[in-house]
Amino acid sequence: MKKNPAPQEANITEPRLYKVVSSRIQELIREENIGAGERLPPERELASKLSVSRTSLREGLIALELGGIVEVRGGSGVYVCEQTSQEVPAEPVGPGPFEVLSARRLIESEIAAIAAKMATDSAIDAILRTVVEMENNHDNRNSNEMADRNFHLAIARATGNSALEGVVEYLWNQRGTLWHKLKEHFQTEELRKQTLIDHRNILEAIASHNAVAARQAMRAHLDRVTRTFSRG
Template sequence: MKRATAPNELMSTEPRLYRVVSARIEELIREENIQPGERLPAERDLATKLGVSRTSLREALIALELGGVVEVRGGSGVYVSEQATPKGEGAAAGPGPFEVLAARRLIEVEVAGLAAKNATAAHIDAILVAVEQMEQHHEHSSDSESADRNFHLAIARAAGNSALTGVVEYLWNQRGTLWHKLKEHFQTEELRQQTLPDHRDILTAIASHDVAGAKAAMRNHLDRVTRTFSRG
């Protein structure tokens, strides 16, 4: 009798979409003989040519940049790297940043609703502390990111379901090299400023035990981040 394939085995063998797209971009570079230092087609044209979404393309380009194949120049475009050989750094084997954002939107919106329903005074205090830390350190990337993580995990704990806390923590742990390179290229001061009131809105709704308001505020926040990182 054939043994059933375990879910984790499927996850380990299924190719990440951004890796598939990355391979197609490398093939296009070879086929069209795009030389080092030359510019690739614009993102919109390249996405159409390959038949993929802009977000999948952007993940693939970031992965190729980490591998030393291309160079992303803000405001100018994407160029084949001048390096004779790839740097060999590569991207981690985890999910792409837009995959993670989509999963977070699915999970954390519902978690925020549960937090609004179940949060105790102690839970609300923990969320407030994280918000105040983000506001205090918003100009310092590492401190702000740590406070942001604490904020979302405090909400997950307030939901009252340890399994969901584990899921939210797992998703945050997927913010690897691809995520940070994407953030480096597309994070803006406007986004940093706008996410501060976003977090306050989420806190206010949870503290008021407003389930619908908490879900809407979390959805608006994650949608804002996704729009900013995917716009071109």
């Protein structure tokens, strides 16, 4: 009897999408002889040339900037640096920034809805404390970000499900160097102020035990972050 071939194992070493896009950008730089100090085509045109999404392109560019291959200048464009033969720096295997945001939009929206149903008065007070802490530390980036993290964890904790809290903590910890560089370039003061409003809206929906409103408020918040980081 003829044996069926053994199933092939998944290629666990397959490169992350941002690495693939980064390599394609480097190829384009070489093929079009874009020299040091010269500007790359605008992002929209570059995404079209490479047949990739704007978000994938942006992750690839940020990876190249971390490797000293290009320089992203806000409001001006992306420029080739003096050395273009370097490799994209190693990044721990994990999702890219926009993958994390997509997962958070799906998961945290439902967590907010569950929290609205399950939250006790003390859980709501814990969420409120993180909102106040974030508002009080608006000008202190590190403290503000920690309060932001605590806000999302407090919501997950309000569900009474420690596994959901663990999921949110895991997703938060996936924000690596690509995320922080992306945030450095593209987070605006307008978004930072709107985030405080978003958090108040989410808190209000949970405190009112309105699951539909809580889900919508969290989804709107993470959609807003995604739009800000993906547009130029």
